[in-house]
Amino acid sequence: MGSSEEFKTIYDLHADMVYNLCLNYLQNEEEAQDLTQEVFVKIFHQQEKFQGQSSMKTWIYRITVNACLDHLRKNKRKKRFGIRLSFSEPENEIHTPGEFRHPGILLEDKEALKNLFQQINRLPENQKTALLLKTTEDLKNSEIAEIMKVSAKSVESLLGRARKNLEKFLEEARDG
Amino acid sequence: MKNDDNIELLKRVQKVEAPEFLFTRIQAKIEDTLPTKMPLSWALGLGFSIVFLIGINAFSVVNYNSGSSATSVKEQNDLGEFVGANQSNQLYNE
Structure with a gap:
């Protein structure tokens, strides 16, 4: 090249x-x-x-x-x-x-996604990366593993923790 | 909001196209970061200048070393007479 x-x-x-x-x-x-x-x-x-x-x-x-x-x-x-x-x-x-x-966000989703991204931004780097690559890039766990140089099992674990933390943060934001 | 809802919401983020002007900006940035090449004429001129300077210096040094020591001594004596200096090595006038 x-x-x-x-x-x-x-x-x-x-x-x-x-x-x-x-x-x-x-x-x-x-x-x-x-x-x-x-x-x-x-x-x-x-x-x-x-x-x-x-x-x-x-x-x-x-x-x-x-x-x-x-x-x-x-x-x-x-x-x-x-x-x-x-x-x-x-x-x-x-x-x-x-x-x-973010030009990819529809007006009707703006507030909800703004709030969601605020909580995603609180996640540890590797959890955030795994979550974004899975949800917004629609990659398979094996592809994410190759990008992050970890095992597919690690990706699974990261995704599980990311979702758990995200739920916790969103609840805190609702209650706080 | 349940996790599934969160994921669904994230999936509603749409893909957008990268702006068209971005490639031009990238090209400009790449050119800025590439090492600049000196034009050949500049390089030749610089080379000749350095050789010339070294040559001049060498010539001066050679001339200084091989220059008549008698001439320089004569010049010193003339200067001494002019200012009335004692050219004898004797400390006391006896």
């Missing part, structure tokens, strides 16, 4: 997949676009490292998942230290990167 035509072909085949996965991780259009860009630049530069041990699709999924998780970790660090946009802002106002803006 080296020519620009080949790269364009790869982009055409996988851009929507990458973009939609980024949207589901971040729930913000602009951030998803930036991250999709980052993923494909990485693909371009790492194409020589791709040795065909997994399918191209699995490899790209893996790069996308790692990029999304890195981005979320960076955002968490920013929130923890609190970024002030200017010194004239009150001290308790902390910049929250990325408002909820």
